[in-house]
Structure formats: C-alpha cells, structure tokens
Amino acid sequence: MAKKPSKAHLTAERIQAFLDNSLSRDERDEVHAHSVFCGSCQAEIEAWRLLYSELDGLPELRPGPNFRDHVLASLDTSASVTARDRAVGWLRRRAGQAAKHVDPERLQDYVDGLLPAGQMARISTHLDGCGACSREEEQWRSLILGIRKLPVMAPSSGFNGRVMARIHLGQLVRPAVPRTAGQRALHWAGRLVPRTQRAWAVISGIALTPATVMALLGYAVFSNPLVTPGGLASFLWWRVSGGATVLWTFLANGLVESGLLLTAYSIWDLLAAAPAVTAVAAVSFAAATSLAGWVLYRNLITTQTVDGKYAGLSL
Amino acid sequence: MDFETQTDKELAAQAAAGNERAFAELLRRYERPIFSLVYRMVRDRALAEDLAQEAFIRAFNAVSSFDPRYKFSSWIFKIANNHAIDHLRKRKLDTVSIDGSPHARTAQEEERTRLVVESENENPLEYVEHRELGDQIEHAIGQLRPEYRTAVLLRHVDGYAYEEIAGIMDLPLGTVKTYLHRARAELKESLTRLTS
Numbered sequence: 001m002a003k004k005p006s007k008a009h010l011t012a013e014r015i016q017a018f019l020d021n022s023l024s025r026d027e028r029d030e031v032h033a034h035s036v037f038c039g040s041c042q043a044e045i046e047a048w049r050l051l052y053s054e055l056d057g058l059p060e061l062r063p064g065p066n067f068r069d070h071v072l073a074s075l076d077t078s079a080s081v082t083a084r085d086r087a088v089g090w091l092r093r094r095a096g097q098a099a100k101h102v103d104p105e106r107l108q109d110y111v112d113g114l115l116p117a118g119q120m121a122r123i124s125t126h127l128d129g130c131g132a133c134s135r136e137e138e139q140w141r142s143l144i145l146g147i148r149k150l151p152v153m154a155p156s157s158g159f160n161g162r163v164m165a166r167i168h169l170g171q172l173v174r175p176a177v178p179r180t181a182g183q184r185a186l187h188w189a190g191r192l193v194p195r196t197q198r199a200w201a202v203i204s205g206i207a208l209t210p211a212t213v214m215a216l217l218g219y220a221v222f223s224n225p226l227v228t229p230g231g232l233a234s235f236l237w238w239r240v241s242g243g244a245t246v247l248w249t250f251l252a253n254g255l256v257e258s259g260l261l262l263t264a265y266s267i268w269d270l271l272a273a274a275p276a277v278t279a280v281a282a283v284s285f286a287a288a289t290s291l292a293g294w295v296l297y298r299n300l301i302t303t304q305t306v307d308g309k310y311a312g313l314s315l
Numbered sequence: 316m317d318f319e320t321q322t323d324k325e326l327a328a329q330a331a332a333g334n335e336r337a338f339a340e341l342l343r344r345y346e347r348p349i350f351s352l353v354y355r356m357v358r359d360r361a362l363a364e365d366l367a368q369e370a371f372i373r374a375f376n377a378v379s380s381f382d383p384r385y386k387f388s389s390w391i392f393k394i395a396n397n398h399a400i401d402h403l404r405k406r407k408l409d410t411v412s413i414d415g416s417p418h419a420r421t422a423q424e425e426e427r428t429r430l431v432v433e434s435e436n437e438n439p440l441e442y443v444e445h446r447e448l449g450d451q452i453e454h455a456i457g458q459l460r461p462e463y464r465t466a467v468l469l470r471h472v473d474g475y476a477y478e479e480i481a482g483i484m485d486l487p488l489g490t491v492k493t494y495l496h497r498a499r500a501e502l503k504e505s506l507t508r509l510t511s
Contacts, residue, residue: 105496112470114477143503146452147471153351155364160342163371167338 010034010041015048051087102126102133104140111140323387331379338375345388346371349395352468356399358457366402370395386479393483396465403461455505463498466491 010018010031017023018031035042102110102123109115110123127134194200221227255261271278318326318340329337349370354363374394381390456464465484469475477495481488 104500108496108499139503140499143452143499143506144471146449146506147456147467147502150351150355150449150452150472152347153354154347155350155367159346159350159364159368160339163342163346163368163375164335164339166368166372167335167375 009038010044012044012048015041015045018045019048101130104136107133107137108140111137111144324383327378327381327383327387330375331381338378341375341387341391342371345391348473349391351472352392352465353395353399355453355456355468355472356396356461356464357402362402366399367395370398373398385482389475389479389483392469392473392475393485396469396483400461400465451506451509452502455502455509458505459498459501463494463501466494467498467502470495 014023014031018028023031031045035045106115106119106123110120113120115123127137194203221232222229271281318336321329321337321340323341323344326337326341330341346367350363350367353367353370354360357363357366370391374391381387456467459467462484466480469480469483470477475483477488477491480486481491484491486494
C-alpha cells in the first residue's frame with residue numbers, strides 16, 4: 001500500500017540529504033510524495049538543486065603556497081560562518097526576491113509597528129532579500145521620522161491670559177441631572193435659552209420680524225377711517241363662523257354617507273349584547289394604548305442623547 | 316498644592332470645582348500641542364490662535380461635563396479638531412508657510428507673525444537641515460484633505476494610538492487606518508515630486 005504523504009514541510013536538512021542521495025528508499029519516496037503535493041517544498045527543492053549545480057560548476061582554483069598557514073593563523077573559530085549558513089542565507093535571499101513584494105499599506109503598518117510579531121518577522125526576512133521593498137521601507141521610515149520631527153509651535157505670549165480671562169469660573173458647577181418628567185421639561189426648555197450675543201440677535205430678529213410686519217399691517221388697515229375695531233371683529237366672526245359651519249356640514253355629510261356611523265353602531269350593538277366580548281375589547285384597547293404610550297415615553301423622553309466615544313460632549 | 320505632579324483627570328476634577336490654578340496647569344500642558352495641531356490645520360497663525368483660544372474656552376467652560384472614564388487629552392484634542400474642521404468647512408484655506416502670515420504686507424508684519432519654533436536638542440546646522448525637510452513636509456501636509464491632515468498629525472506628531480484617533484475623530488477604526496494609508500501615500504508622492 002502506498003504511504004500517505006506527510007503534511008509537514010520538508011526541512012532544509014532533509015532536502016539536502018535527499019539531494020545528496022543519503023536517504024533510504026522509503027524516505028526518498030516520502031520526500032517525492034510530499035513534493036508532488038506541496039508547491040513550496042517543490043520550489044525549495046528546486047532552489048537547493050540550483051545551488052548544488054552552481055556549486056558543482058565552480059572551477060577549482062589553486063591557492064598560493066602560504067595560503068593554508070595564513071588561514072590557520074588568522075582563524076577565528078567563534079565567528080566562523082559555515083558553508084551551510086552561507087547557503088541558507090543565499091536561499092533566503094533568493095526566496096525573498098522570488099516572493100511577491102510587500103504591498104505599500106502593509107509596509108506602512110510594518111514601519112509603524114502595527115503588525116503581529118509573526119508578520120513583522122516575515123516582512124523583515126523579505127526585506128533582507130528584496131532591494132525594491134527595502135528602499136520603499138526606507139522612504140516610509142524617513143517620511144514618518146520627518147513628520148515626527150516637525151517642531152512644536154507655541155502661540156503668542158498673551159495667549160494664556162486671553163484664554164483665562166474668558167473662563168467663567170462661577171458657572172462651572174455641573175447642573176443636577178433632571179430626574180422627573182417636569183424637571184426634564186424644564187431642563188429642555190432651559191437649553192432653548194440663547195447663551196451668546198449672536199444667538200440673542202438671531203432670536204430677537206426672528207421674534208421681531210413677524211411682530212413688526214403685523215404692526216405695520218395693523219396700522220395700514222386701521223388708518224382707513226371706514227375700518228373700526230368693532231366692525232373688523234364682526235367681519236372676522238362672520239367669516240370664521242361661516243367657514244366653520246361649511247366645514248362641519250361637509251364632515252357630517254361625509255360621515256353619514258360613508259356608512260362609518262352605521263358600522264360603529266352595529267359593533268356597539270354586538271358588544272352590548274355580549275359582556276365578555278366587551279370586556280376583552282376594552283382590555284385590548286387599554287393594553288394597546290398603554291403600550292403605545294410606553295413606547296413614546298421611552299423613545300421621546302427617557303432616551304438620552306448619545307455623546308462621542310471619548311469626549312462625552314459635542315461642542 | 317503641587318499642580319504639576321497631578322494627572323490630567325485630577326486637574327480636570329479640580330477645574331470643574333472652579334479651581335483657577337488647575338485650569339492654568341491644563342492650559343500650560345496643552346497650549347502648544349493644541350496650537351500646533353490647529354495651526355497645521357488652518358495654516359494661518361492669527362487664525363490658529365483664535366481657533367485654539369476658542370477651543371480652550373469651550374472646553375474649559377464645559378469641563379464639568381468631561382467624563383473621567385476617557386483621556387482628557389483625547390477630549391480636548393477632539394474639541395480643538397472639531398472646531399478647526401468646522402472652520403475649514405466654512406472657509407477653504409491653502410496657505411503654507413511657517414515664516415509668518417502669507418497675508419503680511421510688510422516685513423515687520425511678517426516678522427511679527429513668524430512662528431515660534433522649539434528646537435531644544437538641535438545644533439544650528441541640524442536645525443537648518445530639519446527645517447528644510449520640515450518645510451517640505453509642512454508643505455505636503457498642507458496639501459492633504461483636512462481629515463487626512465488630522466489623522467497624520469495625531470498619529471505621528473502627537474503619538475496617539477489608532478483607537479484614540481478613532482475616538483477623537485469620531486470615525487470607525489478601519490476608516491482611520493485607510494485615512495492614514497492614503498495620507499502617507501499622498502505625502503510620499505508630494506515629497507518625491509518636491510525633491511525630484
């Protein structure tokens with residue numbers, strides 16, 4: 001039975017062992033099976049294979065006669081970099097170049113330090129091997145640094161005094177929060193009172209304009225000697241009562257003709273004949289009215305204005 | 316009582332009780348950051364002073380409604396920013412200079428309106444170099460939309476976290492991120508154009 005391919009990615013050591021032909025037959029089959037389904041390991045194997053072929057193709061050079069002595073004399077074992085480290089670095093750089101460039105927004109977030117540690121590390125690895133992204137990262141970094149270095153500016157010397165002179169220390173005590181409906185109504189009415197000169201000017205304008213117009217109109221009407229206050233009142237009463245009579249007649253006729261009165265009478269007759277139905281109808285009506293009143297109360301009276309998330313005050 | 320060692324919230328509570336010295340200390344702490352933000356929003360010194368002054372007066376006269384669950388700095392920055400943005404919506408300004416008001420008609424007037432710039436840790440040469448780059452950045456920031464300008468200044472000049480900027484600007488976090496990405500992209504493009 002064919003062995004199921006492992007889901008774990010191949011390590012660099014295993015790939016090298018695979019290319020060195022130092023794996024057993026089963027292990028080779030396993031690497032084969034995994035690489036068929038795993039694109040990244042396949043790419044990794046190809047990159048290692050390329051390195052191997054490049055290393056194999058290097059010409060053999062002969063050092064000078066004292067080469068070995070020089071090397072041994074200057075050898076610093078603590079800082080030595082193995083061929084394998086160099087190969088891994090070379091591979092990483094190649095992988096970085098081959099990978100997709102980091103998009104500008106992620107690069108900004110990287111520079112701003114906003115990404116999770118894993119993503120920061122991945123981008124950092126990419127930047128090590130990608131000149132274009134590295135240059136762009138430098139540009140973002142210098143831009144942000146430039147903004148951070150913008151100078152702090154100071155207002156003129158009299159600024160503090162001007163501000164302090166206009167703080168009304170006596171009016172700072174927080175007003176009591178209105179609890180009852182009456183207090184809320186008073187509080188709401190109090191908010192309508194203008195607080196600035198400009199607001200008073202606007203309110204005065206709004207109030208005075210219609211009053212002035214009405215006064216001028218009154219003067220124009222009563223300056224005519226044929227018009228007296230009593231005569232004008234009689235004329236107005238005659239017009240209003242005539243209009244009201246016409247309106248009432250129209251409504252009453254409409255009501256009678258529509259059959260609504262007849263329907264209402266039939267319903268009343270039915271309810272009066274069955275007390276239980278009357279009781280149910282009355283309770284339903286009372287419940288519906290109460291519910292409507294409660295909804296209005298909650299939405300129009302008790303709901304507070306939502307202020308900003310931070311300030312709790314909109315100015 | 317030593318006001319300098321007290322936190323903003325403690326000072327705000329005392330200011331709400333009518334303590335004048337608490338106001339003075341809060342004003343001392345925030346006059347420069349607030350003025351800098353407002354100036355960079357409106358690009359006019361005299362106007363920036365008026366707007367910053369008005370913002371402080373509004374905030375201080377309403378300090379009793381400050382909710383101590385939030386940061387005082389966020390609260391006052393929000394008021395100042397809203398005030399500046401309101402002004403910009405009413406009147407479009409695009410003047411750019413820290414060398415004095417662009418509306419100055421005489422050298423004396425320009426000198427009088429020149430900005431006071433702090434440069435405590437720089438020698439004169441560094442100051443000049445930063446000034447050149449700073450001028451270019453100031454110019455580029457001046458070309459941004461007001462909302463982008465606020466986001467960039469709050470993030471990189473005042474050092475606010477994204478969540479705090481969202482609170483100050485009354486915007487969702489995602490919008491703030493988008494604003495900052497776009498603002499920085501525009502700044503980078505402007506600076507590339509200016510330096511090439």
